[in-house]
Every structure is written in C-alpha cells, then in structure tokens.
Amino acid sequence: MGASNFTNQVDNVFLFILVISVVLLIGITAAMIYFVIKYRRSKHPNPVDIHGNVLLEVVWTVVPFFIVMGFFYYGVVDYREMRNIPEDAMEVEVMGRMWSWMYTYPNGVQTDTLYVPLNKPIKLKIKSVDVIHSFYVPAFRIKQDAVPGMETKMWFKAQQEGQFQVMCAEYCGDRHSYMYSQVHVLPEDEFERWYASAAAEVETFAQAQEGAEVDEAARLEKLVKQGQRLIKTKGCIACHTLDGSRLVGPSFKGIWGKTETVIANGEEKTIVVDEAYLRRSMLEPNVEIVKGYPPAMPPQGSILNEQEIQAIIEFLKTLKAEQ
Amino acid sequence: MASHAITEVQHVEENYLEVKSRWRGIFAWIFSTDHKRIGILYLVSSLTFFVVAATIGIFMRLEQLTMGETLMSPDVYNRLFTLHGVIMIFLLIIPGIPATFGNFFLPIQIGAKDVAFPRLNLLSWWLYIIGAILAITTLFLPGSLPDTGWTFYVPYAVRTGSNVALAVFAAFILGFSSILTGLNFLTTIHRLRAPGMTWHRLPLFVWALYATAWIQILATPMVGITLLLIIFERVLNIGIFDPTQGGDPILFQHLFWIYSHPAVYIMVLPGFGVVSEIIPTFSRRTIFGYKLIAYSSLSIALFGSLVWGHHMFVSGESDTANIIFSFLTFFIAVPTAIKVFNWTATLYKGSIALEPPMLYVLSSIFLFAIGGFTGLMQATLPIDVHVHDTYFVVGHFHYTMFGGTIWVMLAGLLYWFPKMTGRMYNKKVAYLAWPFMFIGFNVLYGTMMYMGWKGMPRRYYDHLPEFHTDHVIATVGSWLLYIGILILLGNLVYALYRGAKAPDNPWGGATLEWKTTSPPPLENFTQEPVIKHEPYYFREEDNG
Structure with missing residues (x-):
C-alpha cells in the first residue's frame, strides 16, 4: 500500500506512460540503427527516392493522437480525484514563509510538524506570508504552491504510519533548500491523544496571558x-x-x-x-x-x-x- | 553606385572573408552588414557564452558533489544557477540557430544576396551584445547578479536585494534583437526567393525559420511588457503583482509563460530544420513527407502558443484551466512525432554515410525523443503534480533544449563549418568527442530525472543524504560531457587555423549553399541561381 492514497495511482499512470514510451523509443532507435547499417553507403550506393506514403503518414498522425489522448484521459481521471476534496476531511492550515512551514489545527494548535491520523482524509489550506513557496510531500505524490494573497488547497489520506519529508519546491531564496518539515502519521487513537494534549497546552499558555496564575514566577x-x-x-x-x-x-x-x-x-x-x-x-x-x-x-x-x-x-x- | 558595381566585378572571385571594406580588423566584422559576417559574429559570441554557461554548470555540479557547503555559499549558488539559465536561454538557445546558421544560410538557401534589411540585421547583433553587456554589468553594481532563477518569479524578484532590474532590462533589449531578426527573416523569405524557388521548394530549414519568425514577432513583445512590469514593480511599487495592493503574483506567471512557452519552440523549431537538412544529405535521397514536415512546424508554432498554462499546474491555476492546458499540450506531441517518424523513414533505402554531422543528428533525435516522452509524462496532470519543480523537470528540459537544440546546433556546426570557413576539421577528433558527450549527457541528465522522480526539488543548494549518490553520479557525468564539448569545439578552433582546405561540397549536399564556393563570395553566388527541383534532389550529383 502506498504512503498516501495517491501514491500508487500516480505511480501507475507513470508506469503506464513509461512502458509505452520505452517501447516506442526502442522501436524508433532500432529502426534508425537498422537502416544506418543496412543502407550504409559501402553496401547501398544507389539510394531510392521515396517522397512519402499517404497511408503511412495518416497512420503515424492518427495513432500517436489516440495514444496521447489515452494518456490525457488516464491522467484526468486521477487528477479529478486529487482535486475532489471529501466533505468530512479534517482541515489544517499550512502557512509557508521564508523558510519554514507552520500548521494550524481547527482547535488553534500550531506546530512545525504536520501530525495526521492514519486513513483519515486531510484537507490542507495553503497560504504564504511573503513569496511563493510550494508544499511538497514526495512520498505522498502531492504538491501545491503557497501563494501570498490567496489560499490554495489539496487533500490526501495517509495510508502508512511513520514520518515523511516535507519540502519547499518553489525557489524562495537563500535557505530554500533547508525549508524542510515532516508529516507524522499516527494511528488514530494516538493522534487523538496528541491532539488533546496539544490543546491543553494551548489552554495553559492562554492562562498565562490572562494573569490567572497567582504566582508570578510560575x-x-x-x-x-x-x-x-x-x-x-x-x-x-x-x-x-x-x-x-x-x-x-x-x-x-x-x-x-x-x-x-x-x-x-x-x-x-x-x-x-x-x-x-x-x-x-x-x-x-x-x-x-x-x-x-x-x-x-x-x-x-x-x-x-x-x-x-x-x-x-x-x-x-x-x-x-x-x- | 557606379563605383560599387565596379568593385563587385573586380572582386568577383574573392570570398566573403577576403573582401576588403572601409573598415579594418575587428571593425570589418562588427560594422559589416554582410549576413554571413553577422552570422559568424553571432556564432562566435553565442558559442563563447555557451562555454561560459557550461563552465558555470560545472561549478554548480561541483557544489553538489558533497552535502553542505563545498565551494560556495547558497547566495553565490543561487546567482550562478540564475546566470546559467539566463545565458543559456537568452544568449545561446533563443538567438542560437536562427541568428547563426539562419543568418548565414537562409539567404543562400533561397538564392538571395543578403537578408531583406542588412542594416537592421547588424542592429540586431548590436542589441544582442548590448543586452549581454548589461546583464554582465550587474555583477559590478550594488546587489550584484540576480538570484531569482531565469524565470524571475514575483514576489521574490521584487523583494530580493539583488540587481534584478538591470538584468531584466537586459533581457528586454535582447527581446528586441529577437523580434528584429524574425521580422528580417519573414520579409526575406517572402520577398527575396530566387526565380523558381517556390514555397514547396524551400529547404525545410527555411520552413522552420519561417515558423520560428512568426513566434518571435508575435510572442516576444509579451515578455518585453512583462519584464518592464517587474522593473516598474521594483522601482515604482505599482503593485500589479502585489496582493496587498490588489495585484496578483499568478498574473506574472501567465504573462511570463505566454511568451516563454512559445519561446521553447523558438528554441527547438530551427533545430528541427537543421535535422531535416542533414538527414537527406547523408542519406543522399529526398526527405520523406516534405509537406508534412513543413506544415508540422507551423502547427507546432500554433499549438505551442496555446499551452503556456502547463507550467502552472500546481500554481493555484484553476482545475478547469489545468485540464484544458493538459489537453492542448498533448496535441503538440502529434506534429513532433510526425517529424521523428518522417526522419526515420528518410533513412529507408537511402545511401547512408555516418559522417560526424549525421552521427550527432541521429543521436540528437534519440535524446530529443527522451525529452519528448518525459514531456508527455509532465503533461499528464497527476504526474506533473509530483514532478513539477523537481530535477525531473531539469532533466527533461536539458534533454529537449540541450539534447535537441544545442546538440543539433553542434551537428549543424560540423555540417556547415567547411562551408562557412573554407576549412575542414579533423573528423576522427569529431568522432572521439561523441562518446564523451553522449555518455556524459545521459549520465548527467538521466540521473537528474531519476532523482527528480524520487523527489529531489530543483534549485536546491544542498540535498538530503538519500539523494547523495545520485548527485555524485550526475557530477561525474557533467565532467564527461564537458570534456566532450571541449574536444568538439577545440577541434574546430584548431581547424580554423590549421584545417585542410575544404571542397565546395564536401558532403554531396543538394541545397543551394553547396552549389557555391567554400567560403561563399560576398553576394553568395557568381550568378543568380535558377531553381528547377525540390530541395533534396541528388540526381545531378549522381550523373556528374
């Protein structure tokens, strides 16, 4: 099973196109090499002028057209799923800025690591405060630019526990290549525990602000x-x-x-x-x-x-x- | 006028390199309005920039040889990849084939004495050089070289402290150079064809330049305006791309790619033209499917203008727009595939000599095909979401732009060098450079695609341990490739001084440039040619 619900889908489209491409590439290259050897000047001094062949030319106009339309169709089917965000997805706000990522949860918890529950759809609302960044999780096969002044969105469902690399994919200055973060995929109960404790911590900090503490040192x-x-x-x-x-x-x-x-x-x-x-x-x-x-x-x-x-x-x- | 005519008669035997003008030394070149001298000016200047930018590439690869800092700080690295891109794109690949071989051979191939507007032609070269000098000047000014990447995306290009404004202005000037060359070629092709040179007797290189010229004229003003807007944004803070002032950063990307995507066809179509010249010559037979190749250039020019949004699939562009742009992008695959099939079919029952130009052209078709197939992958929406802005894209466009355009430009150089200089290079050395270049190329850019698929983002100064082996392999590939380039170009420079005298038609070519002397006389032909055949008609050679 792929790291996200998109991993295998994307890999399959890729593999599909790769196989057809390799077959065609080998075919063309083999034909070229074969002709170059067979019709080399020392063995084939008298060339034959062939101006064209309507049937052949129609074939290699129409066949590639249908092949690429196949690629397009296969791609669009998967892409529509990528863009079709489930209604029940948990929303997390992603904020990109030079040169780090911040995640804000519905209960106000803010983190520098994206904690998500296993097998639950997550909707990311992506923003930037300065220049364009791009939120990229290679293992999940997802990427979306963070653009100042607008909110972009995407979704995924993590299917494997563990930690996955988050990178910035849009060049954003000196520390662009250090703008990393992690996705931590936790089993659902573990995630719920973390979520509750993080919320409790926010609560204690809020108390510090309100002066509810009697003890100034505390x-x-x-x-x-x-x-x-x-x-x-x-x-x-x-x-x-x-x-x-x-x-x-x-x-x-x-x-x-x-x-x-x-x-x-x-x-x-x-x-x-x-x-x-x-x-x-x-x-x-x-x-x-x-x-x-x-x-x-x-x-x-x-x-x-x-x-x-x-x-x-x-x-x-x-x-x-x-x- | 009278005295001019007399000089002409007296020097009728002299080739264009021997003709005396009122200028001496270098001024006989930089003030010359002869299309051949201007072609050589472009050739020397763009190949110089090529070596400079390739050397910058070598330093970038060296930086990736170890993790962390190897040679330079991120600040320097970011400026270097910007400079590498700006030089390669604006100073080599865009002017590249049209301005060098186009200038030199377009008039000859249609039987003309010069281009339609020789002075405008010289002005184009001057604008090119002024643009280049301005770009380099940023190095010595406050802020130094820009660090934005050659794409100048806002808001970064507006916020950065580096000297973006002057570099962008330099690109603006280079745009004018490109527009004027396009205008000149269009007029030349329409007005100056020799008697009998009908549209369907034009060499396919001319057809390719014709399609290119239309894109140059129609699309380049777009980037000119866009670049000026960046300057206004930086200097006057007009806010057109600034969301806090009601502007939109995505607007910049649209404006930029409306030019810069058609521009990749400005870069690659002339290369297709050169391939269509070289294959018939070394197969000694007519091209297969002349009209389909000629019109496919036009349809690539047309469709290429409608697909810019495929650079922006993850930018925040709407899903509907993404699907439409993906759909249109696949259309371009068809005329491109037609060309490749027709080239292959041209080999069928030919009489093939695998001379150096042919070897380089055939291997270029292989490399370009890889670039094309990986382009199809990126046109497929879910794949692009994953590989966008990774080394996969870097590998892909080096396969197309370097494997396609520059590789063909080098093949064209091997093909036309004897005609342009009157000297023949050492063919053994030209063969020797090939394995270095071919293996080095695939090791370097093939590995880039592989690590891009694994998730290595582009424009990264540093990398994670899981990509380290790949980076080391790619760097070793860059050394092989660089050695190959130096052997290839060194061989030509040597031949310039020590090469044997070249015959008028060393390859047995059929187009008009092979019917005049090597090098050609000032006005290309001693008498105006009359054309009776299709361009790739080799029968006369057989009879004689």
Whole structure:
C-alpha cells in the first residue's frame, strides 16, 4: 500500500506512460540503427527516392493522437480525484514563509510538524506570508504552491504510519533548500491523544496571558516555555540560531541587553536590545536592521499576537551569552 | 553606385572573408552588414557564452558533489544557477540557430544576396551584445547578479536585494534583437526567393525559420511588457503583482509563460530544420513527407502558443484551466512525432554515410525523443503534480533544449563549418568527442530525472543524504560531457587555423549553399541561381 492514497495511482499512470514510451523509443532507435547499417553507403550506393506514403503518414498522425489522448484521459481521471476534496476531511492550515512551514489545527494548535491520523482524509489550506513557496510531500505524490494573497488547497489520506519529508519546491531564496518539515502519521487513537494534549497546552499558555496564575514566577516560567515552543513553530529558528552561529539573521544567543549597531533610514546608530526593540523587530523588522545583515525578514504581525510576542521576548531574555 | 558595381566585378572571385571594406580588423566584422559576417559574429559570441554557461554548470555540479557547503555559499549558488539559465536561454538557445546558421544560410538557401534589411540585421547583433553587456554589468553594481532563477518569479524578484532590474532590462533589449531578426527573416523569405524557388521548394530549414519568425514577432513583445512590469514593480511599487495592493503574483506567471512557452519552440523549431537538412544529405535521397514536415512546424508554432498554462499546474491555476492546458499540450506531441517518424523513414533505402554531422543528428533525435516522452509524462496532470519543480523537470528540459537544440546546433556546426570557413576539421577528433558527450549527457541528465522522480526539488543548494549518490553520479557525468564539448569545439578552433582546405561540397549536399564556393563570395553566388527541383534532389550529383 502506498504512503498516501495517491501514491500508487500516480505511480501507475507513470508506469503506464513509461512502458509505452520505452517501447516506442526502442522501436524508433532500432529502426534508425537498422537502416544506418543496412543502407550504409559501402553496401547501398544507389539510394531510392521515396517522397512519402499517404497511408503511412495518416497512420503515424492518427495513432500517436489516440495514444496521447489515452494518456490525457488516464491522467484526468486521477487528477479529478486529487482535486475532489471529501466533505468530512479534517482541515489544517499550512502557512509557508521564508523558510519554514507552520500548521494550524481547527482547535488553534500550531506546530512545525504536520501530525495526521492514519486513513483519515486531510484537507490542507495553503497560504504564504511573503513569496511563493510550494508544499511538497514526495512520498505522498502531492504538491501545491503557497501563494501570498490567496489560499490554495489539496487533500490526501495517509495510508502508512511513520514520518515523511516535507519540502519547499518553489525557489524562495537563500535557505530554500533547508525549508524542510515532516508529516507524522499516527494511528488514530494516538493522534487523538496528541491532539488533546496539544490543546491543553494551548489552554495553559492562554492562562498565562490572562494573569490567572497567582504566582508570578510560575506565570513567567510558562511564558518562557511557550516562547521556546513558538520560536520553532513560528519559524524564527529558520534564520536565527540559538548557539551563536550565523545564518540569515543575528543569532538569539545573548541577544538580550546586547549593544548593537543598526541601520535606520540608511544611517548607523547604536541601540541596546530591550523589549521595545525586540517587539519592533518582529512587527517592523526592516526599520532598524542590525548592521551587516540583509533586510530579509517579513513583518510578523499577521502570524504573532501580542501575548505570543511577550512569550518570545521572555524566552529570549533567558538566552545568556557565555555562562 | 557606379563605383560599387565596379568593385563587385573586380572582386568577383574573392570570398566573403577576403573582401576588403572601409573598415579594418575587428571593425570589418562588427560594422559589416554582410549576413554571413553577422552570422559568424553571432556564432562566435553565442558559442563563447555557451562555454561560459557550461563552465558555470560545472561549478554548480561541483557544489553538489558533497552535502553542505563545498565551494560556495547558497547566495553565490543561487546567482550562478540564475546566470546559467539566463545565458543559456537568452544568449545561446533563443538567438542560437536562427541568428547563426539562419543568418548565414537562409539567404543562400533561397538564392538571395543578403537578408531583406542588412542594416537592421547588424542592429540586431548590436542589441544582442548590448543586452549581454548589461546583464554582465550587474555583477559590478550594488546587489550584484540576480538570484531569482531565469524565470524571475514575483514576489521574490521584487523583494530580493539583488540587481534584478538591470538584468531584466537586459533581457528586454535582447527581446528586441529577437523580434528584429524574425521580422528580417519573414520579409526575406517572402520577398527575396530566387526565380523558381517556390514555397514547396524551400529547404525545410527555411520552413522552420519561417515558423520560428512568426513566434518571435508575435510572442516576444509579451515578455518585453512583462519584464518592464517587474522593473516598474521594483522601482515604482505599482503593485500589479502585489496582493496587498490588489495585484496578483499568478498574473506574472501567465504573462511570463505566454511568451516563454512559445519561446521553447523558438528554441527547438530551427533545430528541427537543421535535422531535416542533414538527414537527406547523408542519406543522399529526398526527405520523406516534405509537406508534412513543413506544415508540422507551423502547427507546432500554433499549438505551442496555446499551452503556456502547463507550467502552472500546481500554481493555484484553476482545475478547469489545468485540464484544458493538459489537453492542448498533448496535441503538440502529434506534429513532433510526425517529424521523428518522417526522419526515420528518410533513412529507408537511402545511401547512408555516418559522417560526424549525421552521427550527432541521429543521436540528437534519440535524446530529443527522451525529452519528448518525459514531456508527455509532465503533461499528464497527476504526474506533473509530483514532478513539477523537481530535477525531473531539469532533466527533461536539458534533454529537449540541450539534447535537441544545442546538440543539433553542434551537428549543424560540423555540417556547415567547411562551408562557412573554407576549412575542414579533423573528423576522427569529431568522432572521439561523441562518446564523451553522449555518455556524459545521459549520465548527467538521466540521473537528474531519476532523482527528480524520487523527489529531489530543483534549485536546491544542498540535498538530503538519500539523494547523495545520485548527485555524485550526475557530477561525474557533467565532467564527461564537458570534456566532450571541449574536444568538439577545440577541434574546430584548431581547424580554423590549421584545417585542410575544404571542397565546395564536401558532403554531396543538394541545397543551394553547396552549389557555391567554400567560403561563399560576398553576394553568395557568381550568378543568380535558377531553381528547377525540390530541395533534396541528388540526381545531378549522381550523373556528374
């Protein structure tokens, strides 16, 4: 059984066309080689002019036409199934951005890995916040572009448990070839357990926001934990490392309280990284760019709310420079 | 005028390379309006760009030899694959065969003295060179070379800090060069045919150029407008492709492919024409199904203009549009298949000499057929959903564009080199290059298709471990291919200086270019030819 309900279908169409193509290719090549040897000038010095043959020419116009129409028909039958999304499919929103994927479930859970139950139809609603990406799961034989300003969709049913590679297939800049994610296919009961616990965690984070916690230290601890989660799911670590090494943007390590030279309106100035600067860097990242880095980051206002920004800031505060 | 006529009479025996003009040295070339000199200018410049872009390709393959960083950063790699594509497409394959062999042989094959507008022809070459220089200039300007890929997809092309605007403007100028060449050829074919050269006596290379010229004129303005819109978007922020301002990024893809899909037929039709010349000559018999081959070029030009949406099956284009574009795409397979069958049938009962041009042309049909069959797979919707934007596509278009067009261009070079230069190259060395090229080609691009089917996306700087072996094999293939190309071209450069003098008709060809001297005189023929036969009529040679 294929990894998804489309895997075998696509492979079968492919195989069908491949076999016919190979037969035709061998036929044409063999004919060419045979003629070249049989009618070589040393053995066949007197050529015969044949201007054409109406019957033959009709045959090799009509026969290829019907062959390719066969390919077309076979393809369309499968394609219609790919595009015909079952009504009862679970909807997951896929958000592509430079250079990571984020998944949002109906109960508000957000992840950087796509967890799905086995043998259940999943509908993906695909969006992008910056440039065009393309959500691609090779093992499932599915792909759909993520286009800013519109929502594209597709569906699948996973038929094998395990982890499957997600890739970005539309070129999107420097870290395009690292824009990976995973699909985790879980048995249905296991998926339900994960789904419930993830929802519960969202609930605890929400409490931290509302100030329902009496103990300020406990509240902070929750925020830090949430921030730690968010920098993964929201894709921050696609460009900002935690270990001090350089990727596209400055590392988060030791960022809190650091003195940085930034470029604002084309002029250099020195700032100290505080709450206001971090907040501005998320919402209007290109206003004050740390010197030596490209203005590559899209504004994050559409994917971060105020409470999440606070949680990320609390987490960044904990990343000390050297111990 | 009088003095001009006198010079003509005095130098009637001189070939076009010996004729003195008022310019000396390189200026005798870059200011010449002789279609043959302009053809050579294009040939030298486009082959130079070919070697440059192939060398860039070698570096890209080297980067893939190990996982992680091997030679360069992702930033450099992204600019290199853009440059490789831009040079190969805009500076080699599009002008390629029409501007080189078309310029040189179109007038000769129809018995004309020159193209209809010689000065416009020179202007086309100048626009080509100016476009090329502008594209290279981006390297030294802020932002440096573009890193968008040759397709310049928005919004990335609008957001990137690299110098997209100038590179796009360069492509805009190159478009004018292409339009003017098309216009020139159309007029030449309509107005300057020698007495007796009826439409059905035109060599098939001329038919192919005729179909190509129509696409050049009708489709190129489309890309010109699209490229200007990118510049406006970047410089003035007009928002036509920006969804936050009511624009649409998919619109760009439509505009781009409305030109760029017909453009692949601008690239490949002239190659079909060259194949239709070489096969009869080395089979020493008439072509099988002349009219069907001639009209299939026109029908490819027509259908090729209606299928651009097959580049966008996963872009968000509607399902209905996808199905229609898939349907129309399959139509192109028919005229293409007709050509391949007719070429094969032309070998039947011929008297075949497997000289180097013939060897390269026949192997090109094999490679192009693979490109065609994999094209059918991609035209099939569910398969394309899987292989779109993977190495499968990269392999496919190298089989068609390189295996088809460039491979045929090299065959044409081996075929017409003695006529153009008056010198013959070393045939043994030309044979020697073949196994390197043929094996290297299939190892490189065959492996690419294989890993693409397994899910290796294109334009990836780095790869996952499961693709590593494939990448190593492909890289080794690239070395073989590159060695083959260098042997082939090196042999020709050597022959330019040391080659034996070539006879007027080394291959026993029947079309008009073989009835004049090697190299031809300034006005191609000492007296205007009168045509009494179909183009591939070898009987006179047999009697004489």
